[in-house]
Amino acid sequence: MTETTSAPLLEVTNLKTWFPSGRGEIKAVDGVSFSLAPGEVLGLVGESGSGKSITGFSIIGLIDEPGRIVEGSIRLEGRELIGLPPHELRAIRGKTISMVFQDPMMTLNPVLSIGTQIKLALEAHENISAADARERAIKALAQVRISEPERKVDFFPHQFSGGMRQRVAIAIALLHRPKLIICDEPTTALDVSIQAEILTEMKELVAELGTALIWISHDLAVVSSLADRVAVMRSGKIVEIGPALGVLTRPQHDYTKALLDALPSRAKPGQLLLRGSGIADAAPPPRKSTTLNLPPLGSPYLVVDNAMKRFEKPAGLFRSLAIKSGIAQPLPVVQAVDGVTITLKRGEVLGLVGESGSGKSTLGRMAAGITVPTSGTIRLNGRPVMSEGRNARKITTRIQTIFQDPFASLNGRMRIGDIIAEGPLAHKLVSRAEALVYVKEWLAAVGLDPTFANRFPHQFSGGQRQRIAIARALAMQPDVIVCDEPVASLDVSIQAQIINLLIRLRAELDLSLIFISHDLSVVRHLCDRVAIMYRGKIVEEGVASTIYADPQHDYTRRLLAAVPVLPEAAE
Amino acid sequence: MLGFVLQRLWQAAIVVIAMSALVFCGVYAVGNPIDVLISPDATQDIRAAVIAQYGLDQPLWRQYFAFLGRIVEGDFGRSLVYSIPVSELILTRLPATLELTLAAVLFASLVGIPIGMYAGYRPHSLVSRAIMAISILGFSVPTFWFGLMLIMVFAVQCGCMPAGGRGETVNLFGVDFSFLTGDGFAHLVLPALNLALFKFSLMIRLARAGTRELMLSDTVKFARAAGLSEFTVLSRHVLRLISIPLVTVFGLELGSTLAFAVVTETIFSWPGLGKLIIDSITSLDRPVMVAYLMLVALLFIVINLIVDLTYALLDPRLRKGRA
Numbered sequence: 001m002t003e004t005t006s007a008p009l010l011e012v013t014n015l016k017t018w019f020p021s022g023r024g025e026i027k028a029v030d031g032v033s034f035s036l037a038p039g040e041v042l043g044l045v046g047e048s049g050s051g052k053s054i055t056g057f058s059i060i061g062l063i064d065e066p067g068r069i070v071e072g073s074i075r076l077e078g079r080e081l082i083g084l085p086p087h088e089l090r091a092i093r094g095k096t097i098s099m100v101f102q103d104p105m106m107t108l109n110p111v112l113s114i115g116t117q118i119k120l121a122l123e124a125h126e127n128i129s130a131a132d133a134r135e136r137a138i139k140a141l142a143q144v145r146i147s148e149p150e151r152k153v154d155f156f157p158h159q160f161s162g163g164m165r166q167r168v169a170i171a172i173a174l175l176h177r178p179k180l181i182i183c184d185e186p187t188t189a190l191d192v193s194i195q196a197e198i199l200t201e202m203k204e205l206v207a208e209l210g211t212a213l214i215w216i217s218h219d220l221a222v223v224s225s226l227a228d229r230v231a232v233m234r235s236g237k238i239v240e241i242g243p244a245l246g247v248l249t250r251p252q253h254d255y256t257k258a259l260l261d262a263l264p265s266r267a268k269p270g271q272l273l274l275r276g277s278g279i280a281d282a283a284p285p286p287r288k289s290t291t292l293n294l295p296p297l298g299s300p301y302l303v304v305d306n307a308m309k310r311f312e313k314p315a316g317l318f319r320s321l322a323i324k325s326g327i328a329q330p331l332p333v334v335q336a337v338d339g340v341t342i343t344l345k346r347g348e349v350l351g352l353v354g355e356s357g358s359g360k361s362t363l364g365r366m367a368a369g370i371t372v373p374t375s376g377t378i379r380l381n382g383r384p385v386m387s388e389g390r391n392a393r394k395i396t397t398r399i400q401t402i403f404q405d406p407f408a409s410l411n412g413r414m415r416i417g418d419i420i421a422e423g424p425l426a427h428k429l430v431s432r433a434e435a436l437v438y439v440k441e442w443l444a445a446v447g448l449d450p451t452f453a454n455r456f457p458h459q460f461s462g463g464q465r466q467r468i469a470i471a472r473a474l475a476m477q478p479d480v481i482v483c484d485e486p487v488a489s490l491d492v493s494i495q496a497q498i499i500n501l502l503i504r505l506r507a508e509l510d511l512s513l514i515f516i517s518h519d520l521s522v523v524r525h526l527c528d529r530v531a532i533m534y535r536g537k538i539v540e541e542g543v544a545s546t547i548y549a550d551p552q553h554d555y556t557r558r559l560l561a562a563v564p565v566l567p568e569a570a571e
Numbered sequence: 572m573l574g575f576v577l578q579r580l581w582q583a584a585i586v587v588i589a590m591s592a593l594v595f596c597g598v599y600a601v602g603n604p605i606d607v608l609i610s611p612d613a614t615q616d617i618r619a620a621v622i623a624q625y626g627l628d629q630p631l632w633r634q635y636f637a638f639l640g641r642i643v644e645g646d647f648g649r650s651l652v653y654s655i656p657v658s659e660l661i662l663t664r665l666p667a668t669l670e671l672t673l674a675a676v677l678f679a680s681l682v683g684i685p686i687g688m689y690a691g692y693r694p695h696s697l698v699s700r701a702i703m704a705i706s707i708l709g710f711s712v713p714t715f716w717f718g719l720m721l722i723m724v725f726a727v728q729c730g731c732m733p734a735g736g737r738g739e740t741v742n743l744f745g746v747d748f749s750f751l752t753g754d755g756f757a758h759l760v761l762p763a764l765n766l767a768l769f770k771f772s773l774m775i776r777l778a779r780a781g782t783r784e785l786m787l788s789d790t791v792k793f794a795r796a797a798g799l800s801e802f803t804v805l806s807r808h809v810l811r812l813i814s815i816p817l818v819t820v821f822g823l824e825l826g827s828t829l830a831f832a833v834v835t836e837t838i839f840s841w842p843g844l845g846k847l848i849i850d851s852i853t854s855l856d857r858p859v860m861v862a863y864l865m866l867v868a869l870l871f872i873v874i875n876l877i878v879d880l881t882y883a884l885l886d887p888r889l890r891k892g893r894a
Contacts, residue, residue, distance in 0.1 A: 062795055064787065065695075094798025101796075106789035111811045111886050120807055121797040156887040172797055322574075 007078075008035040009179055009212050010059070015072035017051075017058045028054040028067065030236035038179065041206060041213040043227030043244060045220055045259075047491035048462075051236040052216045056182040059214070060097050061089040076180075095125045098173040102185035104165035108157040114141070114168055115153040121172050140171040145201060162356075163194035170198075174205065180212045187222060191355040192518060196562035199225055218491060220259065221564040224248050232256045249567050262496035264525035265566065269544065272503060273496040273525075284474065284508055285441035294479065295381060297347035301512055302367060302385075302399070302480050304344075307376035309337040309362050336362040338536035339376070344480065349506065349513040351527030351544065353520060353559070359536040361484055364516045368401045368482040369394030380480065397427050400473035404485035406465030410457040416443075416468055417453030423476045442471040446501060463494030470501065474509070482514045487522060499526060520563050524548050532556045579879060583872045590868040591642070595635050598860050642865070648858035652851065657862045661844070665866075666747055667737060668836070668843035672828045674750065674763040679770035680821055687778025688805060688813075694783055702775060709772030718765040718838040725761060733758050735840035762839040766832055770824045777820060781813030814885050822878035830867040 017029040029051040036042055046052040057063050059074055061081065074081040076096065081089065101107045109117060118137035122128050128136070134153065141149035144167040157165055166186060173181050183202075187195040203226060206213055217223050223230055224244055231241040232255065240253040251257045260266060267273050295301060311334040337359040344350050344367075354360040365371040367378055369385045372392045378385045380399060386392045403409040410419055420442060421435040430438045440450035446467040457465060466486060473481055483502070487495040499522065506513060517523050523530060524544055531541040532555065540553040551557045609621055622628050626637055641648065647657040687706075690699040726734035738758030740747035749755030782805075785791055790812070794804050833845035844863065851859035883889045 060796055062792060090795075090798055090800060092798075093796055098798075099793070099796035101789050101793055103789060107793035109790050109794070109808050109812065110888060112807070113887075120794070120799055120803060124798040124800065124803065158888045169793065172793075175797075 008075075009038045009040075009077060010036040011073075011075040012055075012059065013073045013075075015055065015058055015074060016070045017054050017063060017067055018070050019067040027236050029058060031072070032233070032236070032238050033072075034231055034238060034241055036180070036212050036214065039206070039210045039212055040229065041215060041227045043223030043230040044214055044216045044233060045218065045223050045230060046233035047218060047259075047493060049235075050233040052233045053184050055233070056099065056184050056214060056216050059180075060093055060099050060182060062093075062099075091125070094121060094173075094178070095176045096178055097180045097182065098176070098178045099182045099184065100166070100169050100173050100186045103189045104162055104169050105157075105189070107169055108165055110157050113154050113156055114160075117168075118153075118172055118175065121175055125176055136175070140175055141168070143174065143205070144168070144171040146171075161194075162190055163198060166190060166198060167201075170202070170205075174209070174211075177209060178211060180214065182214045182216070184216045185218070186215075188217070188219070192520070193355065193558060193562040195222070196564070199564065202226065219564070220248060220263065220492075221265070221566045224566050225564040232259070245567055259492060260566075262492045263521065263566070264496070264499060265521035267525060269525050270503065272500045284445040284505065285438065295346055297510065298345050300343045301346035301348075301381060302344040302514075303379045304340060304342045304363070304367055305377045305379070307337055307340050307363065307366050307373045307378060308335075309359070309366060309371065310335055310374045335536050337366065337373075340533075340536075340538055342531055342538060342541065344512050344514060346479070346512055347506075347510050348529060349515055349527045351523035351530040352514060352516045352533060353518065353523055353530060354533035355518065355559075357535075358533040360516050360533045363533065364401075364482045364484050364514055367480075367514055368399050369396065370401065397423070397429075397476050398478050399480045399482065400476050400478040402466070402469050402473050402481060402483045402486045404488050406462055406469050406489070407457075409469055410465060410472075412457050415454050415456060416460075419457070419468065420453075420472045420475050423472070427476070429475075429477060438475065439471075442475045443468075445474070445505070446471045447497075461494075462490055463497060466490060466494075466498055467501065470498075470505075474505065478511070480512045480514070482516070484516045485518070486515075488517065488519065495522070502526065520548075520560065532559065575883070576880070579876050583876060586872055587865075587868060591639065591865060592635065594861055594864045594868075595638055596631070598857055598864075599631065599634075638861075647862040647865075650851070650856055650859050652854050652856045652859075657858045660847070660859065661862055661866060664842060664844045664847050667749075667841060668829060668832060668845065670749060671759065671762055671766060671836070671841055671843060672825065672832060674759055675766035676770055676821065676825050676828060678763060679767040679774050679824075680817070683771045683774030684778045684810075684817060687775035688782045688809065690775065691779040691782025692786060692801075692805060694779075699779075703779070706772040706775040709768045709775075712768070714765060714769065714834050715838060717768055718762075718835055721761045721765055722838070732761050734761075735838075737842060762835050762841050765839070766828060766835045770828070773820060773824065774817065777817055778813060781816060782809055785809050785812055811885065815882060818878055818881050818885065822874045826867075826871045826874045829870055 012035070013033045015029055015032045016027065019026040019028055032051070032055055034042065044052045044055065054063070054067070058069055059081070061084070063069065069082055072082070076092070081092070084092075108114075112120075115134060115137045118140060119128075119130070119133040122133050122136055137153050138149045141152060146152055146164060146167055152160075157168070160168065166189075170186075186202075187198050190198065199222065202213070205211070213226075215223060215226055227244045229242060230244045230247040231238045232247065232253065233239070234255050240247055240251065240256045242252075247256060248260070251260060262273055264273060340359075340363055342350070342363075352360045352364060362371060366373045367385075369378070372386060380396055383396070385394060385396055385399065387395045414422075417436060417439045420439045421430070424430045424438065425432060425435060436453065439453050443450045443452060448464060448467055448471070452460075457468070460468065469486075486502075487498050490498060502513065502515075503526065505511060513526075515523065515527055527544050529542065530544045530547050531538045532547070532553065533539070534555045540547060540551065540556045547556065548560065551560055609618060613621075619628075626634055629637070645658065647661075649655065650657050650660050653660055686702055690702045693699050721732075722734050725732040733754075736758060737747075737749045737755060739752040739754040740749050741751040741755070742748075743751070749759050786809070790808060791804055794808050795801075799808075829844075831845065832841075832843060833849060835841065836843045836845035837849070847859065848863050850856075851863070
């Protein structure tokens with residue numbers, strides 16, 4: 001982490017990459033300058049739309065039409081890259097500068113074997129025989145710690161897990177021992193523990209090969225664990241750049257401070273986060289149905305008793321005959337949730353934590369009455385959530401759900417007002433005449449302009465959409481809300497606003513929440529109790545602060561250790 | 572994989588049986604073949620004798636099972652018009668149609684896909700716009716009109732191409748082929764072009780849409796970032812990824828062209844199946860119609876089976892779980 005004095009490997013000066021649009025130029029990158037020494041790791045941090053990815057793509061010369069670099073210079077070892085003819089740029093790509101992308105599901109070609117894809121990347125820069133290419137591919141896989149590379153080289157991408165796929169992508173990026181690798185959010189789509197593994201390996205590889213790295217991320221903690229220097233971007237400009245420790249512990253610029261303040265890991269649990277709490281939102285409308293006998297706060301409310309969910313693959317005619325006669329093995333069964341018993345007290349926030357595939361979402365969906373459990377019961381205030389019989393369905397409106405992706409969970413062809421009013425109208429919580437007023441009250445309560453009611457979802461940003469999804473859930477006047485990763489796809493500042501909203505509404509409406517998340521810092525901030533899920537079972541459960549301070553189960557310890565931690569702010 | 576093939580064969584068998592019942596009942600309902608077979612002034616005795624000879628006095632289900640039994644033995648009956656076995660009749664016509672159809676579909680794919688991919692690769696260039704204009708034309712121009720224009724321009728006005736017939740053929744393995752002789756090939760070009768036009772436009776559109784979408788994908792970006800040349804990106808990555816919808820349409824088009832090349836065959840006097848079926852419908856030649864429809868059903872089933880197997884070949888994700 002010392003300042004190097006050698007000649008810079010990369011020098012970017014006043015880079016401007018603009019995208020012409022119907023409403024004038026979009027200045028995605030607007031005057032960015034920085035330099036990078038050989039072997040240095042630069043973290044490029046910013047929220048979505050800050051221009052950090054476009055900066056990376058500008059360097060490697062892969063700006064999508066109609067974007068173009070209008071001004072500035074990018075020098076690689078003194079050689080100007082802007083204006084190079086396409087074939088010379090191509091000779092640099094993959095050879096001197098290479099790139100790793102966010103989603104390894106999307107970057108590798110699903111119909112070509114790993115070996116073929118590595119071979120193509122090798123052939124791009126050298127003449128190599130098929131046998132040599134295979135040899136090199138095996139070595140490349142071994143270098144990124146993939147076991148049994150001789151066998152795995154013939155695998156197709158779908159036979160690998162997400163982390164393995166990203167390792168393959170890194171192996172391809174490293175093939176020609178480039179001097180610079182640009183990593184665009186390479187661990188964002190991965191689980192914490194896999195992210196931790198990749199981060200460690202990346203650190204080792206970079207040190208071993210002397211490769212410089214530009215690590216683009218929205219996650220300050222990830223960047224701090226890897227980068228020598230950090231640049232913070234906002235609206236196409238670098239607002240602050242300096243040694244990682246300095247920027248993260250003694251931020252100079254207001255925006256950097258705001259970003260850090262928005263992190264739940266920096267705040268006291270349960271308190272409103274500094275950012276996004278300024279607006280005094282309207283109070284939620286009064287409850288209309290008070291006929292239910294609600295138990296006092298703190299008494300057991302939603303009880304999940306030995307819930308189990310199995311997903312079976314339907315077998316075809318021949319296979320089922322073969323299974324019956326003992327020729328073939330039955331198809332594998334996925335035991336998503338394996339006998340979970342858990343109680344949500346009234347007014348409590350229960351965090352459900354685990355990696356992808358741990359069954360946390362399935363459990364949440366069962367608790368919300370969306371998925372029918374294979375066995376076991378779920379009761380709300382003593383009454384079953386699902387009806388009995390073959391075609392079991394949810395029979396209460398008192399549990400509602402907020403989903404992860406506010407883009408997918410709102411019907412794009414319905415107006416916001418209709419989306420929110422749909423449920424209450426169907427369940428006669430409100431009359432058609434009062435519906436609009438009712439919708440507007442809820443929009444105000446989640447901090448949105450009530451006149452938005454006649455707009456369509458595509459006219460809103462991700463954070464606004466998530467507010468709409470919350471308003472839709474609340475308009476049903478539930479007591480319990482199951483939140484399935486509600487902030488996972490949002491930027492930190494928007495995430496802070498949504499967390500604040502949930503904290504506030506919970507208190508005002510006496511809500512009980514099940515909060516499903518892979519983000520341990522968000523869970524600690526919001527939840528009273530935490531349950532850790534692993535392979536369909538709850539391995540540990542208890543008061544949030546206790547679990548974080550003194551984890552008992554092995555898996556919990558590993559999970560907590562894998563979370564990248566920001567250096568503490570200097571007082 | 573074996574299980575998958577078995578499953579498909581099983582489904583195919585059911586489809587064939589259902590098809591045979593449908594075809595049999597459908598054709599049974601059309602007209603009375605006896606009126607065609609014997610002269611109107613024949614005596615009632617002769618009439619009854621002929622009816623009995625063809626089994627037309629039996630109940631429908633018995634006739635159906637007799638028909639099934641004969642099919643199993645490979646006997647489709649004799650054509651009422653030509654008085655030769657139907658299977659022989661169809662086999663003399665099938666190669667001509669197969670040749671014409673394959674020529675058309677292969678041309679449409681081999682030329683249409685690269686052109687479409689180019690149009691998707693450079694969507695805003697003038698050439699691409701011209702390609703798209705041509706493809707719209709190809710969709711909207713009626714086949715018969717385009718065929719007539721081809722004949723008028725190339726056969727009548729400039730006289731460089733023959734207007735109809737198969738021309739000189741070569742007999743290979745007991746089957747006549749046109750395309751192996753210069754004269755036969757010249758006879759093949761115009762009808763094949765005419766038949767290909769629609770499919771050609773379709774392939775262009777499909778290839779373009781797929782390529783255009785994929786050029787913006789992370790897969791292509793990642794391949795470019797690794798320094799792959801644009802040609803390699805297109806030929807190794809994009810082509811493989813767009814090939815699944817293309818193969819689907821290729822199969823469907825091949826089947827429907829085989830079955831319904833009627834218009835082109837009529838215009839160019841191509842001695843194929845299309846002409847045969849039209850003739851047999853007008854003369855109520857029941858055995859020919861039945862055999863033809865069964866053949867078409869079988870062709871569709873075989874083509875679809877091949878298409879499905881090709882999917883598994885093209886996309887490794889489909890191989891898993893069925894292995």
